[in-house]
Amino acid sequence: MKVSLINYGAGNLRSVANALAALGVEPHIAGAPADLTDSTHLVLPGVGSFGDCMEQLASRELLDPIRRWVLAGKPYLGICLGYQILLDASEESPGVAGLGLVPGTVRRFQEVPGLKIPHIGWNSTAPRRPDSGNWQGLGAEPYFYFVHSYFPVPDDASVIAAQTTYGADVFAAAIELPNLLACQFHPEKSQQAGLRLIQNFLGSGAR
Secondary structure (H helix, E strand, O other): OOEEEEOOOOOOHHHHHHHHHHOOOOOEEEOOHHHHOOOOEEEEOOOOOHHHHHHHHHHOOOHHHHHHHHHOOOOEEEEOHHHHOOOOEEOOOOOOOOOOOOOEEEEEOOOOOOOOOOEEEEEEOEEOOOOOHHHOOOOOOOEEEEEEOEEEEEOOHHHEEEEEEEOOEEEEEEEEEOOEEEEOOEHHHOHHHHHHHHHHHHHHHOO
């Protein structure tokens, strides 16, 4: 197993790398297309804005390799912005195109009196297929750690793997496609639940 962790200059690499190490996996830091050679899994964490993330990936010539990777059905884990950029566009960065791999738009939370934006902290999720696949061993309502003001809205609801409620919005906390898992929460900051989710994604190669 060779797990490549995409470095675009603003991702939360250390926390994700530490989580992988806790599972017995030494990640390979990838900042250029050549770094993806022989990779078996691709992990794209994200911190910052939608537009900045796309710009930084473009400057490193990583956009097309990521597109090809996902379209080929290879294992991909997208965290926070690594999830959002899979969609077509985001209200956070008008005019900036996403990867367009999952039709849909990233929306901002609705303003509700007394509601704090960004959404920061622990929240429950409701997996659609609890105790199977990526969600095995997590139960019917696992808690994960969130930090975000925007959330993806896929056009095709069938890709939604788990939902979370915050304020007036019920949003897609995670999506799944064959060999792809993308989540708005941060599994690397979600203690045992997050480690279990990553372990499930990696499969038998992690302990």
